Amino acid sequence: MTEAGPALPAPVAATRSLKSRVVRAVLSLLVVGGIVMALAAFAYGRVAARASYDRLLLGAANEIAGAITISGGVPLVDLPTAAFQLLALAPDDRITYSVRSPGGQVITGQDTPLPETIRQAGGGFFDAEFTGLAAAERARFVTVPRRFAERDFSGTILVTVGQTLRARNAMALGLTRDALIVLGFAGVLLIVLGALVVESAMRPLVGLARDLAARDPYDLTPIDTPVPAEVAGMIGALNDFMRRLERQIASMRNLISDSAHQLRTPVAALRVQAELAAEETDPEIARATMVRIVRRSRSLGDLLDQMLSRALVIHRTAEARRVAVDLRDVALAVIETQDHALIAPGRDVALEIGAAPVMVLADDLSLTEAAKNLLANALRHGAGAVRMGAEIEDGAAVLWVRDAGPGPDAATLARIGARFERNAASRGRSAGLGLSIARAVAEAFGGRLELAPGPAGFRAALILPLSEETP
Structure with a gap:
C-alpha cells in the first residue's frame, strides 16, 4: 500500500488577470478613441484640404479673369499658363473652365455648371457634377466676376473654374492615416506602460503570496508584509479572520485536552469496576459493584453532556x-x-x-x-x-x-x-x-x-x- 502524497491546494476561482483587464481596457479605449479620432481627422482633413485647394482654384480663376481684354467691343481671353500651373499641383484631378458674357453665352471653355444663385450673387464657390467624363464625378467650382465699363463694352463677365475632388480626398485620407499611425504608436506605448504598471503594482501581492505559501501551517500570526494602501483593507480582514480562526483552533484544542483529562479517570474506573463485577463470585458484592457501575456511567453521561454542551457553546458563540x-x-x-x-x-x-x-x-x-x-x-x-x-x-x-x-x-x-x-x-x-x-x-x-x-x-x-x- 503506497503512502498518500501531500494534499494538493484547493483550486481558486480566479477571474481574468489585472494585466489582461488593463490591456483590454486600453484596447477598448484605443478602438473607441481611434474611431473618434479618425472621424475627427477626416473631417479636419476635408476642411483643411478644401481651404487649401479652394485658394488654388480661386487663384486660377482670378488669373483667367485678369487676362480678359476688350477689343472692338468684343471680349478676348488670352489664357495664362500660370492659372493652369496652379491647378497642376493636383495632377490626378480633372480641370474645366468657362468664360461667360454678360448675357450668359460661353465665350471660351466648356459649358460648366452655373447655379442661378451663384449667377445672381455675382460669384462664389459651389459643388456640382463634372461633365465630360465617362462616369459622373463630383467637382468643386468657383465663379469670379470681371466688370467692364467701356464705351464699346459694358457688363460683367463671369469666369468659372472647376476641379475634381481626388486630391482633396487624398489629402483628407492622408491626414487621417497619419493621425491613426500616431494613435497606434501611442496605444502600443500605453499598453506596454499599463502592463508594466500593473506588474509593478502586483509585485507586493506576489511577495505576499510567496510569504504565505512558505508559512508553517500552524502559523496564524498577523501578516506584516508591506502592501499598497488599496490592499491594506483586505490584509486587515485576513488578519482578523486568522485571529478568529486561531481562537477557534485554541478552543478546539482546549476541548480535546478537556475531553482527554475528564474522560481518562472515569472510563478507567468504569472498566476496572466492570472487570471486578465480571470476576466476582459473591452475588452481594457483584450487585454492589453493578450499582457503582450504574452510578459511574450516569456520572460519565452527565460529563459527556457537559462536554458536548461546551463544544456547542464554543461553536455558537463564535459563529451564531x-x-x-x-x-x-x-x-x-x-x-x-x-x-x-x-x-x-x-x-x-x-x-x-x-x-x-x-x-x-x-x-x-x-x-x-x-x-x-x-x-x-x-x-x-x-x-x-x-x-x-x-x-x-x-x-x-x-x-x-x-x-x-x-x-x-x-x-x-x-x-x-x-x-x-x-x-x-x-x-x-x-x-x-x-x-x-x-x-x-x-x-x-x-x-x-x-x-x-x-x-x-x-x-x-x-x-x-x-x-x-x-x-
Whole structure:
C-alpha cells in the first residue's frame, strides 16, 4: 500500500488577470478613441484640404479673369499658363473652365455648371457634377466676376473654374492615416506602460503570496508584509479572520485536552469496576459493584453532556448571529424542559420572573446551555430548594440560579470555574466544567459570571449588558 502524497491546494476561482483587464481596457479605449479620432481627422482633413485647394482654384480663376481684354467691343481671353500651373499641383484631378458674357453665352471653355444663385450673387464657390467624363464625378467650382465699363463694352463677365475632388480626398485620407499611425504608436506605448504598471503594482501581492505559501501551517500570526494602501483593507480582514480562526483552533484544542483529562479517570474506573463485577463470585458484592457501575456511567453521561454542551457553546458563540433575547424566556425554557427532574428527582425548583422584559443581544441557544449548566450545578452541589430567575439589576441584565445552601468556602470559591475544579461533596463530578461553560458564554456576549454567597443562599448569575432591542 503506497503512502498518500501531500494534499494538493484547493483550486481558486480566479477571474481574468489585472494585466489582461488593463490591456483590454486600453484596447477598448484605443478602438473607441481611434474611431473618434479618425472621424475627427477626416473631417479636419476635408476642411483643411478644401481651404487649401479652394485658394488654388480661386487663384486660377482670378488669373483667367485678369487676362480678359476688350477689343472692338468684343471680349478676348488670352489664357495664362500660370492659372493652369496652379491647378497642376493636383495632377490626378480633372480641370474645366468657362468664360461667360454678360448675357450668359460661353465665350471660351466648356459649358460648366452655373447655379442661378451663384449667377445672381455675382460669384462664389459651389459643388456640382463634372461633365465630360465617362462616369459622373463630383467637382468643386468657383465663379469670379470681371466688370467692364467701356464705351464699346459694358457688363460683367463671369469666369468659372472647376476641379475634381481626388486630391482633396487624398489629402483628407492622408491626414487621417497619419493621425491613426500616431494613435497606434501611442496605444502600443500605453499598453506596454499599463502592463508594466500593473506588474509593478502586483509585485507586493506576489511577495505576499510567496510569504504565505512558505508559512508553517500552524502559523496564524498577523501578516506584516508591506502592501499598497488599496490592499491594506483586505490584509486587515485576513488578519482578523486568522485571529478568529486561531481562537477557534485554541478552543478546539482546549476541548480535546478537556475531553482527554475528564474522560481518562472515569472510563478507567468504569472498566476496572466492570472487570471486578465480571470476576466476582459473591452475588452481594457483584450487585454492589453493578450499582457503582450504574452510578459511574450516569456520572460519565452527565460529563459527556457537559462536554458536548461546551463544544456547542464554543461553536455558537463564535459563529451564531446576535439577536435580541429575553432572559425571562431563557429561564422559562430551561424550567419547562424538566431536566432538573432527571438530575435531582423530588427537589423543589421554582421560577421567578417579572413582567418587564430583560433584553440582551446574544445567541439564545448558547444562553440556554449556560442556564442549564447553572441549574444542574445548583441541583448537584447546592442544598435545599432551587430558584431560577431573570431581572434587571443595576442597569444590567441578570440570569440567576440560587439554592438555599451556604455555598463553598472562600478558598474553593476562588478556584471555582476552572475547568477541572471538583467539589469534594460532588462524588467525583466536575463542578468547574459546567461553570466554565457559563463563564465562556457570559464573556462571549460582553458579560461575566458572578458567584456570590448570601443570606438567601448561594447565587450563580450571568451578568450581561442590557439591550433596548425587542425580539
